[in-house]
Amino acid sequence: MSRIPTCREVERDLVAVAAGEAGATAAQGVERHVAICRECRDELQRYRVLEGMVSDLRRAPMPEADPALARAELESKLADIRSRLVTYGIFPSPLGRILIARSELGVSMVRYVSSDASARARLAQLGGDEVMEDEAAVEPVYRELLDYLHARGTRLNWALDLRWATSDFQKRVLAATAELPYGAVASYGGIAKRVGAPESVRAVAQALRHNPLPIVIPCHRVIGGTGDLTGYAGTRIGLKEQLLSLEGVPVSSGARRIDRRHMYVWVAPYTEYCVPTCGSIPEMPLSELTLFGSRGHAEAVGLSPCSSCRPDLHPVSA
């Protein structure tokens, strides 16, 4: 039989035995030691008493420590965070990687992403908001966007949260742009007129350049006064062409412009659409017109064929 451990050797095991945590060997060592050492036997007894007292701590009330108030304050803090919370995900798409962010109120950002890391960093810099990556929370929105980009849907019926619009003017521009139907284009000048600021064509272009919700708010449907696609999301003019082609808007790809001579025309506030040669339309500036790539898309928004030029009988050539 091995030698009996010393007081010093047995000290830790003594505590473990009192706590019921000792292994068989340790327990045996303690048992053999206390059989011959009265001091350690007493010590073990004290630790047992202490364990009993300590276990009372689990049940003892803590009268000064009422968690109810802290819990109530926590709930209101969480509610506040939720109202400011923006969750986002970064996903692959036919247009490259896209960041989608949403809040309680609605979708607040769609962004073309060249690097996930820099997109995250940028998002984190947006002051005043709690930003959290959560792909699952954004996934349903992403699915709809994918359907849209694969031409399985023509509308993104999302609640929008314009928290990242920078001014009232931009909000008005975004609202007017959101009105542009699927498969249609208008000019920056046309949007300027619609927001009651016909001189502010450049400001409109700037406002759309910083559109926090491209695709959903279809700034790709806004073109230059001569029919040029001009810019899109920085240097991504190719995406603008892709989105317009998806909607059946013919873009002469070499020149990246839209030829109004091949488009159906709607002049607000009339309820009919025309061929581009109807009446005085050829002389009208693009800012007066909304152009449709197909009759179907014009009729989808409730317009009927003009009774004099009869686009239904004389379709424009592509």
Add this chain to the structure above:
Amino acid sequence: MVRDMTGDPFETIVAAHHAEIHRYLVRATSRPGDADDLSQETFVRAYKAYKALPPDANVRAWLFTIATNLSRNHFRAEGRRRQAMAMAAVGATEQGPSWPEGEAIANQASARIDRLVAALPFKQRVAFTMRKVHELDYDAIGQSLECSAESARAHVFQALRKIRQGLDDLDVVHTER
């Protein structure tokens, strides 16, 4: 179509663990007022991070880790003041017997132990509390304290030793022989 956030699963986590974490923080910080603040902060941090948790994560142990980290930082900031107060509290217990004999004074005994716990160094204090009050295993305690399970066990051992000595110092122990 935008997802409703009111049925937030995090509510379940708050309901299940807030009271316990609060109780833990009362001991970890030695001040109920601080526990109010730190328990809120624990859950706010948890809220921002819980979706990144693996599905099989031990949420309770994870909350203890957050609470421990917060109280460690808090303790660093408030260290001196707290220590002075804890010492004063221990001094104030010097009247009356320290080793109670009956159930009737169990709460008094708990209060006495709590004061001795409050005087322990941080790691021993929280390791003791997590193990003996909240019955976490040594792995979880080690995770909270960024140390091994063995070191966690050693912290608890040192805490018990000091508490035992503390009770001795207040009143010489006479156990039945």
